[in-house]
Amino acid sequence: MLAGLMVAFSSFASADDREIVRIGSDVLVEEGLKVGDAVAVGGNITVRGTVTGDVVAVGGSVILGSKAVVNGDVVSVGGAIEKMEGARIRGDIVEVGVPGVSSVVRALSKGKGRGWYWVFRIVSFVGLLALALLLVAIIPKPFASISDKVTASTLKVILWGLLGLGLTVPLTILLIISLVGIPLIPLEIVLLACAFLIGYIAVAQLVGTRMAAALKKPDLNILWMTSMGLITLWVVGFVPVLGWIVKGAVALLGFGGVVATLLSTAKT
Numbered sequence: 001m002l003a004g005l006m007v008a009f010s011s012f013a014s015a016d017d018r019e020i021v022r023i024g025s026d027v028l029v030e031e032g033l034k035v036g037d038a039v040a041v042g043g044n045i046t047v048r049g050t051v052t053g054d055v056v057a058v059g060g061s062v063i064l065g066s067k068a069v070v071n072g073d074v075v076s077v078g079g080a081i082e083k084m085e086g087a088r089i090r091g092d093i094v095e096v097g098v099p100g101v102s103s104v105v106r107a108l109s110k111g112k113g114r115g116w117y118w119v120f121r122i123v124s125f126v127g128l129l130a131l132a133l134l135l136v137a138i139i140p141k142p143f144a145s146i147s148d149k150v151t152a153s154t155l156k157v158i159l160w161g162l163l164g165l166g167l168t169v170p171l172t173i174l175l176i177i178s179l180v181g182i183p184l185i186p187l188e189i190v191l192l193a194c195a196f197l198i199g200y201i202a203v204a205q206l207v208g209t210r211m212a213a214a215l216k217k218p219d220l221n222i223l224w225m226t227s228m229g230l231i232t233l234w235v236v237g238f239v240p241v242l243g244w245i246v247k248g249a250v251a252l253l254g255f256g257g258v259v260a261t262l263l264s265t266a267k268t
Contacts, residue, residue, distance in 0.1 A: 072090070073091035
């Protein structure tokens with residue numbers, strides 16, 4: 001599955017030069033070699049040759065040798081960027097330090113923590129990614145509407161999310177007390193889960209859109225942007241404490257976006 005995902009990622013990139021995409025391993029662009037984009041998820045990138053596109057490492061660092069040439073941007077999420085004297089970068093340097101991401105992802109890529117737990121985590125994520133891409137491909141407009149609502153009215157969206165969560169408890173109690181409403185409780189749970197799922201995907205799509213904008217590639221396919229956002233949130237989720245806080249905030253923001261979008265639609 002991961003191999004298929006890597007192929008899918010590389011198909012979105014420019015075909016002018018050979019692309020290098022690695023998941024769980026390092027990338028090396030040797031001296032005299034010319035490639036398009038160089039991307040690593042859970043690995044470091046060492047550039048000694050020429051990269052005509054961007055250099056992006058998620059959960060890893062970027063090392064630029066003295067003869068390295070990068071025509072695009074150099075981005076590291078959860079790692080560091082080391083630039084030796086003589087290296088040339090025509091784009092921007094973006095270093096997003098997220099404590100713990102690099103060590104956690106590197107531990108996974110080296111085989112530490114093997115077992116059913118990690119199998120479950122990986123399979124669950126691949127399933128979520130597949131479902132998200134399917135939904136975005138079939139019904140892209142709702143996700144775009146939720147993302148726009150989150151961007152335009154972030155504070156209101158957060159308040160709607162908190163209010164919506166606060167109302168679920170008394171609503172459940174009311175259904176239990178009424179006895180007649182007890183059969184509706186499973187429906188309430190399903191609707192609540194769907195709202196959180198759709199909202200989470202919409203916010204992940206927004207994260208991917210912001211990353212594409214930072215890489216100066218705003219015209220990337222929406223499926224590619226959604227994938228980037230989900231992968232980033234998945235990697236950040238491995239960071240102790242901070243990861244859960246970030247993912248919890250994303251879930252709340254997404255849920256609030258769903259509520260706010262539904263209310264706006266109802267008014268019109």
